[in-house]
Amino acid sequence: MRRSRFLVFAIMAVMATGIFLVLDGCSSSDGKSASKVMSDSFPVIDEAYSIIQEKAVYPVDGDRLVEGALRGMADVIGDPYSTYLSEEEAATHKESLAGERVGIGAEITRSGGRYIIVSPIKGSPAEKAGLQPYDEIVRINGEALGGLTLQDVIKKIRGKEDTALEMTIYRPDLNKHLELKVMREVIPVKTVSAELMEVRGEKFGYIALTMFGDETADEWKKATDKLIAEDAQALIIDVRGNPGGYLRAVGEVAGSLLKDDSVFAYMQNVKGELTPLVVEPSEKFSFDEKLKKMPVVLLQDKGSASASEVLSGALKDHKRGFIIGQQSFGKGTVQDTTELSNGGEMKLSTHKWLTPKETWIHGKGVKADLESEQEKLFTEHIRFSTDVYKTGDYHDDVAYAQRLLAGLGYSVGRDDGYFDDSTALAVHDFRVAEKVAVDSIMDRKFFTALRETVELYRKDQANDKQLQVAIGYVHHLLTE
Template sequence: MRRSRFLVFALLAVMAASIFLVLDGCSSDKGRRADSATKGAFSVIDEAYGIIQEKAVYPVEGDRLIEGALRGMADVIGDPYSTYLTEEEAASHRESLAGEKVGIGAEITRSGGRFIIVAPIKGSPAEKAGLQPYDEIVRINREALGGLTLQEVIKKIKGKEGTALEMTIYRPDLNKHLELKVMREVIPVKTVSAELMEERGTKFGYIALTMFGDETAAEWKKATDEMIKGGAEALVIDVRGNPGGYLRAVGEVAGSLLKEGSNFAYMQNAKGQLTPLTVEPSKKFTYDEKLKKMPVILLQDKGSASASEVLSGAIKDLRRGFIIGQVSFGKGTVQDTMELSNGGEMKLSTHKWLTPKETWIHGKGVNVDLVSEQNKLFTEHIRFSTDVYAVGDYHEDIAYAQRILSGLGYHLERNDGYFDETTAVAVHEFRVNEKVSPESIMDRKFFAALRVRIENYRKDKANDTQLQVAIGYMHHLLSK
């Protein structure tokens, strides 16, 4: 039995997020036999299987019946984090936290029944092949995509490294179809990003962790080394939207900040027995002593879950830093993913994890030291639309645009999705300011310009309300 990985996102052309904390390591229970009493209970399942196979007017393959029974057993537990994974699903889960993926490197969305390229990743196979934002994927390997779901399209795009993918795309700007060949390549997945910032004559390191994956600890070491070498006097650690990951990875990150020998969390099994997770001696960090003493501010939000809560819980209970933002998600269980003989896997919550003060945060979250609400333009999901809207129309795409325009300072009298005259005036003004054809409609060009505008807005850290609060508090700490 192998304890494997649980999904944060599957990077191919689109990302899918999940909330999890994963045990590392492996055991060997595969093929364990049930005792005689259990065998008797399972004879009923054998009966039902035989009846369905013999008499059901709707034929079902035997493997699907077995998988249905397995999925049903997991569902009965009533735990949203315990589930049965098919062999294909299990393979996706296993690769989700790897340091690199094989794919084409483009984000795809489904809009109006069409599959649209949102943006190719810089330097990716998609960009090299010439794919552009708003390209519509019409065929893959000469097969039309009509009637498929987004996940089915992604499955067609997936493949082995070095293999070619033929795509027929429709490019609106040219009003023509193009045939492109994209080579699948290994795409590195970076989980840590860092920036040495300077405010009011003080240097500090800003480090964002998007998840705790295979390479997170190594990326964290590199980032902290660079920040300290650059003269950082404090660290702002950002785990907003971080859904979790490996217990091992968060343990190494937490351990680099905490005193050797301290307990950064506890594991509690089904019998209630506690096992401390202790910070072990480490020679990996170049500036280990300085890192352990450096002032730390942690940013979290309601999207910070599981492994990221292990970090914030340790920082809070051990008074290692100051937490700003919002109460975290509140996931206090750990999953163990076990192989089954049919190639599938059973993912089961086998432990609770507790903070250093032995607090179970499940359903409650980790409280912050200072509450700070984020600028709404940072929390709004960026939509992608190819439809056209004008005065008198009503749609959620219009409501989205109204919220964004209002947040950017344009005057609107409503944001309920009805395209009124004040919305038309704001749209026209926005298009003129962004050097888009001066019309009073929402179309592909308008939504593309809106996307660029909000992305640029978010890149400016001066607009990040929570970060600015953290910077202000950091100066307060350093001035003591």
């Protein structure tokens, strides 16, 4: 047992040696080789493990100690994008970028210590089973959820395809508990949505990318083919809030817009050596040549990061598109993920990426050609509240409601979370306007109506200030 434990740490140390070789030029500060330093550390690592296992008043599972050591090695690098992922975390990360996942198809949030259904996806197992917004999940497969985190609850809900999930829910409208059976199914994850727009006789396509996942290039191909078939003459690409994803996916999207043999980015290794990433004819896709000549406007904001910035940087440097919105996030590193013997993964920043003009945007972002601030109602995170607030109360939920009411045009004198008389008057006026039971308190019915009103506001493209600026610019391009 002791020998096997030593080997585990030896493997960890060898992996760490690789990290130090990359970061510190193959040597430690006192001139010893990194491998020599780590070899000398084997006994003390094993010693610390034994002491903790044998003497610690708080018992810790051996596997958790190993994982703690792995996390520690990643953390000491000081890079927020280099991290250790446990087997379960690694699976979740892969799932987030996959084209589909198994589940029940419902958004869930934690509010006041309770787990609430925000909304079931249309046609999902959750909707088929009868789950409704504001249903509170009380038990899953007979087990109460007290003391669990939201992530724990989501883990319980996920499982194998075509397996049943027993749920006890409390429905406030009926003031009763219900027992529901939900079948887990494969839920497609769509990363591209598109529509044809027409303004004063000019047709153009609007295409939004929420991330760059496994199926993004295929979705992009289908969406752009359809827009071209519908006679779109220009393209608005929306990557606002897009956190990035796979480099290969953004490479295929960029490749459909740039000339063949164009460099869409550079990879720079620890030695400073540059490797050009070149647009090449795709073996998988044959994109319409009209895409390479079509006027392009790209919408970005502070939430556009990583692979999104690869796209915007390529379009900007090649003068292939006009960028509207805000300066992007500024993530200029690329992570390589290595599977470990315990099922976990080490995610490590191994390269910088540079724009075609060899600019490193890390910590700076890609600057918009035309700055445009978004309406505040589009940047506010919509959340649930099941509590009741009245004049004299003070809470973050009240501040949240004050901000939304002000964004909708109601006169609210403050947004610090204190429920004063002006807030009560605004709440009363909103409830009257939205035909909610007349009162001056914030309760579940108020928060439901507020959420629905804001969602309707957001769906109206006329309220999307940045999009309207982009539409105006595209119209200018097509008519000049």
